[in-house]
Amino acid sequence: MTALRRNLRWLFPIALVAVWFVLSGVGGPTFGRLSSVSSNDQATFLPAKAESTEVRAWQEKFTASNAIPALVVVENDGALSRTDLAALAPLAASLGSVEGVAPPAAGAASAVIGPIPSRDGRAAQFVVPIADTEHVRTVVAGLRGATRDLQAGMRAWVTGPAALTADLVSAFGGIDGILLLVAVGAVFVILALVYRSIVLPFLVLFSAVAALCGAVLAIYWLARAGWITLNGQSQGILSILVIGAATDYALLLVARYREALHAVESRWAAMRRAWRAAFEPILASGATVILALLCLLFSDLNSNRSLGPIAAMGIAFSLLSALTFLPALLVLFGRAAFWPLRPAFDGGGSPARHAKAPAGVRGLAGAGAGSRSGTPAGLEGVRGLWLRVGSLVARRPRATWAAALILLALGVAGLPQLKANGVEQTQLVLTATDSTAGQEVLARHFDAGSGSPVVVIARQDRADAVLQMVRNTPGISSAAVYTGAPAQPSTAGSPVPGRSAAQAGSAAVRDGMVLINGVLAHQPDSAEAQGVVRTLRTTLDSADPEALVGGVTAIALDTNDTAQADLLRIIPLVLGVILVVLLLLLRSIVAPLLLVGSVVVSYAAALGVSAFVFNHLFGFPGADAAVPLFGFVFLVALGVDYNIFLMTRVREESLAHGTRPGILRGLALTGGVITSAGVVLAATFAALGVIPILFLAQIAFIVAFGVLLDTVVVRSLLVPALAYDVAGALWWPSRLGRRSATEGGSRDPSPAPAESVS
Numbered sequence: 001m002t003a004l005r006r007n008l009r010w011l012f013p014i015a016l017v018a019v020w021f022v023l024s025g026v027g028g029p030t031f032g033r034l035s036s037v038s039s040n041d042q043a044t045f046l047p048a049k050a051e052s053t054e055v056r057a058w059q060e061k062f063t064a065s066n067a068i069p070a071l072v073v074v075e076n077d078g079a080l081s082r083t084d085l086a087a088l089a090p091l092a093a094s095l096g097s098v099e100g101v102a103p104p105a106a107g108a109a110s111a112v113i114g115p116i117p118s119r120d121g122r123a124a125q126f127v128v129p130i131a132d133t134e135h136v137r138t139v140v141a142g143l144r145g146a147t148r149d150l151q152a153g154m155r156a157w158v159t160g161p162a163a164l165t166a167d168l169v170s171a172f173g174g175i176d177g178i179l180l181l182v183a184v185g186a187v188f189v190i191l192a193l194v195y196r197s198i199v200l201p202f203l204v205l206f207s208a209v210a211a212l213c214g215a216v217l218a219i220y221w222l223a224r225a226g227w228i229t230l231n232g233q234s235q236g237i238l239s240i241l242v243i244g245a246a247t248d249y250a251l252l253l254v255a256r257y258r259e260a261l262h263a264v265e266s267r268w269a270a271m272r273r274a275w276r277a278a279f280e281p282i283l284a285s286g287a288t289v290i291l292a293l294l295c296l297l298f299s300d301l302n303s304n305r306s307l308g309p310i311a312a313m314g315i316a317f318s319l320l321s322a323l324t325f326l327p328a329l330l331v332l333f334g335r336a337a338f339w340p341l342r343p344a345f346d347g348g349g350s351p352a353r354h355a356k357a358p359a360g361v362r363g364l365a366g367a368g369a370g371s372r373s374g375t376p377a378g379l380e381g382v383r384g385l386w387l388r389v390g391s392l393v394a395r396r397p398r399a400t401w402a403a404a405l406i407l408l409a410l411g412v413a414g415l416p417q418l419k420a421n422g423v424e425q426t427q428l429v430l431t432a433t434d435s436t437a438g439q440e441v442l443a444r445h446f447d448a449g450s451g452s453p454v455v456v457i458a459r460q461d462r463a464d465a466v467l468q469m470v471r472n473t474p475g476i477s478s479a480a481v482y483t484g485a486p487a488q489p490s491t492a493g494s495p496v497p498g499r500s501a502a503q504a505g506s507a508a509v510r511d512g513m514v515l516i517n518g519v520l521a522h523q524p525d526s527a528e529a530q531g532v533v534r535t536l537r538t539t540l541d542s543a544d545p546e547a548l549v550g551g552v553t554a555i556a557l558d559t560n561d562t563a564q565a566d567l568l569r570i571i572p573l574v575l576g577v578i579l580v581v582l583l584l585l586l587r588s589i590v591a592p593l594l595l596v597g598s599v600v601v602s603y604a605a606a607l608g609v610s611a612f613v614f615n616h617l618f619g620f621p622g623a624d625a626a627v628p629l630f631g632f633v634f635l636v637a638l639g640v641d642y643n644i645f646l647m648t649r650v651r652e653e654s655l656a657h658g659t660r661p662g663i664l665r666g667l668a669l670t671g672g673v674i675t676s677a678g679v680v681l682a683a684t685f686a687a688l689g690v691i692p693i694l695f696l697a698q699i700a701f702i703v704a705f706g707v708l709l710d711t712v713v714v715r716s717l718l719v720p721a722l723a724y725d726v727a728g729a730l731w732w733p734s735r736l737g738r739r740s741a742t743e744g745g746s747r748d749p750s751p752a753p754a755e756s757v758s
């Protein structure tokens with residue numbers, strides 16, 4: 001090769017690295033700006049077709065402002081006297097002067113309502129409408145600052161929908177930095193331990209972080225343009241998913257590259273061999289995850305539907321980085337990437353990595369005959385753990401997969417314990433918050449539903465009958481028609497937004513409809529409150545068939561119901577997509593069905609064990625209704641990744657050596673890299689646990705545990721043993737399947753003992 005051609009050969013990987021460095025340099029700073037295009041308000045999570053969504057649209061017609069209420073509750077050591085209430089009166093003006101609070105209506109001194117004394121006389125509350133919903137956390141912080149200078153014996157809390165949202169946003173605050181640092185740190189430690197190299201972990205992580213930077217840059221501009229909706233939930237999952245997936249794909253390429261460096265001397269030839277071998281499984285794995293995530297577009301929940309393209313874009317950048325940036329880095333570094341344990345060129349002499357079947361093996365491959373040394377065919381030269389696992393699969397395949405299934409069945413038995421029917425908003429944040437404490441104080445002294453009324457939209461000519469029915473509904477403490485004027489404080493109890501008109505004669509009317517607010521006697525996000533909403537939706541049909549019931553409680557109810565419906569709709573879609581990809585990849589019917597069945601059982605077992613852990617070890621109050629769906633999408637799609645890595649190698653080895661030896665060779669050759677990838681992915685998802693959000697903590701455990709279960713039990717024992725047991729039919733109806741059938745499906749029931757391991 002001429003000097004000119006050698007120099008030109010270096011230009012392509014250098015150019016690729018330069019492009020990715022520029023992309024990282026631009027995308028990296030954008031990561032901190034994602035919060036500016038992220039929203040955690042109710043509209044982000046609303047079911048698109050639910051009744052509560054219709055009510056929200058009607059509410060916008062009745063009120064020019066989209067203000068959400070904050071409730072300031074003041075508790076006294078003893079009963080509040082008239083003097084105490086008079087001393088609290090200036091607090092309304094202080095609260096109203098906080099920047100972001102809605103301006104007063106014409107003729108009113110303040111938009112703040114209160115002080116409203118409780119019936120027991122020991123507390124008072126203020127209703128503060130917050131107009132600046134984009135900076136609700138800042139506004140709520142200002143309200144809390146305004147309540148610090150109360151007289152002795154009084155304590156104040158800021159709660160209600162606005163404060164609960166603000167505390168939720170604050171809990172997501174670690175997503176921009178802490179989460180990424182923990183995930184990257186965990187991956188670095190694992191890579192260093194696995195490869196015992198100083199350079200390689202940096203190269204792999206550079207490629208993963210570059211993929212994240214590219215994804216963040218694209219998502220930021222799409223969110224800014226309004227094409228996608230980003231929230232804290234999607235933001236946290238994006239970081240973890242990209243780091244984990246990009247590292248998994250990198251590990252497969254690195255394993256192939258190291259294997260090739262033993263077989264050929266040239267780094268360039270080694271990379272060509274590695275890239276060609278890794279391209280199909282990496283592309284198939286990435287395509288499977290992308291298509292599975294895009295199935296979320298069929299969800300009726302806005303939050304689920306928005307996560308689909310966001311996460312899919314992250315996987316796409318992970319694929320691109322693993323197939324372009326990382327190969328360029330590896331070929332530039334060559335064997336130095338593995339320093340100090342550089343792979344030596346030995347002509348492929350390491351049998352554990354490259355051994356071709358010895359003489360006589362090919363002809364007997366289908367029968368699974370052992371080698372002359374007594375080792376099962378396909379495991380020649382393999383030592384250590386994977387010799388023991390492979391020998392177990394070869395000796396007792398049926399007992400092995402039966403034992404694995406029994407173990408998984410024990411996990412599945414815990415599935416009925418899963419309480420995935422939603423939790424109260426006060427339980428979403430795992431750390432103590434001012435808003436949660438305030439809700440408890442509010443419930444002690446006022447109607448628990450203060451500030452979060454049930455909203456009923458009814459026809460004007462049926463308003464009186466609907467109002468009376470709402471008032472008579474158990475669980476409703478008071479109700480009034482919205483008149484368009486501010487609520488008037490009563491001497492005790494809870495305010496109802498709008499003047500408390502006895503009848504609907506003075507009601508505000510929009511397009512022939514009126515709005516009725518009903519104060520709940522229960523916590524607005526409790527199961528009892530949701531029961532009241534269900535009752536109203538059933539009974540109000542007799543008074544007005546066109547009546548709609550919405551509000552904060554109805555939104556939570558519709559979100560839970562929609563999430564459960566999504567589970568039944570999206571699971572078959574995801575399974576169908578995965579099955580089609582596997583059919584095309586493996587050119588078989590039996591093997592894809594076996595793999596899909598294995599990951600479904602693995603998912604059910606992981607969810608069952610998680611239910612036990614959540615209820616009896618972590619003491620969680622329940623689970624978000626979307627947790628099973630998210631767990632399914634991530635576990636099944638990512639679990640199939642490892643089966644794709646395994647079975648593409650098994651097919652490759654089966655073509656050369658026969659099905660049963662090919663299964664054992666594929667298991668031994670991929671065992672280390674897939675187990676390492678599983679540990680890395682589990683560690684990255686476990687990092688979600690640093691964000692004190694119940695939903696993320698549960699997803700972290702389900703996926704981390706499920707991935708480990710999949711790599712240790714399903715991919716190492718269940719799938720190889722099942723494949724070995726049905727070897728003659730595994731590749732049916734492909735040509736390989738017909739060849740396997742003609743080679744014979746018998747199995748030596750008692751092969752000689754395995755070689756000593758080192």
